[in-house]
Amino acid sequence: MDTRTRVNTALKQAMKDKDASRLATLRLINAAIKDREIAARGAGEDTVIGDADILAIMGKMTKQRKESARAYEEGGRLDLAERELGEISIIEEFLPKQLSDDEVEAAIKEAVSETGAESIRDMGKVMGALKEKYTGQMDFGKVGGLVKSELCTAKDA
Incomplete structure (x- = not known):
């Protein structure tokens, strides 16, 4: 099963489970994928992006959230840092295992x-x-x- 299908399946399950934080994060992933497709369409490229591009998008999202969490922790906003770390754990479910x-x-x-x-x-x-x-x-x-x-x-x- 490709990454996009896995994300959409998890999105539907989060809707059924009424898991608001998970649902919000999965919607952010879908929005980032659609943004990349729209940008590709504007550049005249293939409109459907592949798994490698989706993994790159999610890797970038993870990196952004790690930086945000660190900034929130330094600023004493632990509640926001925890939210960012929660989003990271959801995104990482769809990423392959990191190499040692x-x-x-x-x-x-x-x-x-x-x-x-x-x-x-x-x-x-x-x-x-x-x-x-x-x-x-x-x-x-x-x-x-x-x-x-x-x-x-x-x-x-």
């Missing part, structure tokens, strides 16, 4: 060897290969630095 640090390192080494990357100029190729294979399974903000250090080490070897 060791698995991320192995994936980077594999991508470097598959793409034949030799220098920092090949970083785009490596990142593209990782995004194609591991969308939603790793934080690409952190991975960028790891790829850079791997390419620098590979160059020195």
Whole structure:
């Protein structure tokens, strides 16, 4: 079952269960997906977005909520921070399992060897290969630095 179908099924179940917070979060996910489709339609691209795009949207939503929760905690608004963390847990139900640090390192080494990357100029190729294979399974903000250090080490070897 694709991600969109899973989200819609969960949305219907939340309606039946009268779970307002879950329903609101699932509606936010659907709205983000529809926004991306509308933007794609305006750009003349394919109007139906795939699972990889949906996972990227949800990954971005999770990251935004983590930043908001941290800001709320620093501002002493624990009630709002808890709400953001609750939304994160709902969104993460639809994301694939996050890779451990060791698995991320192995994936980077594999991508470097598959793409034949030799220098920092090949970083785009490596990142593209990782995004194609591991969308939603790793934080690409952190991975960028790891790829850079791997390419620098590979160059020195």
